[in-house]
């Protein structure tokens with residue numbers, strides 16, 4: 001198969017969907033790897049209506065290490081190889097540090113940190129077998145560069161993801177495998193809607209007021225769209241980025257949390 005092959009976790013909606021649909025335009029075959037079967041199938045079917053055979057969906061929980069390794073095996077059996085693994089799937093919950101529920105913290109760490117770890121392990125294992133390098137890209141966040149109030153567990157997970165990527169980049173460079181991350185600020189997705197609604201509830205303001213507050217902190221004056229992140233990821237997987245590794249690319253429109 002001449003076309004390259006990418007796995008994008010959490011690509012049933014939001015940023016992951018935008019990345020998958022954009023990579024298909026770059027002639028990638030894509031694996032829509034997602035816990036939600038309905039959205040995964042819908043995104044895959046939509047891609048195949050435009051480019052038949054370019055997408056296949058897989059239902060999994062990235063917190064399960066075996067499921068992530070099985071995903072890579074299924075994709076390689078289907079498409080013949082793997083070139084890019086994008087650890088996009090992630091969850092968040094909003095609460096004060098004191099009120100944060102231990103079970104929610106555990107689940108968030110299992111999905112965001114361990115899920116990313118399993119993706120790095122499974123992708124690197126396959127890339128080493130193939131012997132011709134590869135690209136691993138992880139979803140970090142502005143909240144992983146500067147901790148956000150009411151997002152303690154989430155921020156911690158995104159700091160961890162940046163550290164995982166830096167360590168993996170150093171280890172895997174000799175195999176021609178690059179590892180980078182994208183660090184968006186405010187991107188208009190269902191996750192962001194939840195964050196602003198829940199934050200507004202805690203602060204006793206309307207979601208609209210909360211959304212406007214965060215947008216007002218963005219130098220470019222607008223929230224990002226998922227396509228803005230897909231543009232950066234498309235660059236990071238391209239040959240133009242072959243000398244970039246261990247980096248975390250801020251996509252925050254010049255936002256700075258105070």
Ligand SMILES: NC(=O)c1ccc[n+]([C@@H]2O[C@H](COP(=O)([O-])OP(=O)(O)OC[C@H]3O[C@@H](n4cnc5c(N)ncnc54)[C@H](O)[C@@H]3O)[C@@H](O)[C@H]2O)c1
Nearest residue numbers: 010012013014015035061062089090139141184187189191
């Ligand atoms: N939206 C933002 O403002 C923003 C900013 C910075 C970073 N991010 C990060 O970018 C990534 C995508 O964010 P988004 O806004 O598109 O989120 P989203 O919640 O809209 O989409 C995430 C997708 O991941 C899937 N998913 C969740 N848990 C999963 C699991 N255990 N296994 C498999 N799939 C799972 C969900 O079903 C969903 O389709 C996340 O890692 C998020 O932390 C988002």
Ligand SMILES: CC(=O)[C@H](C)O
Nearest residue numbers: 141142143185186187
């Ligand atoms: C959800 C997220 O990471 C940013 C802070 O919006």
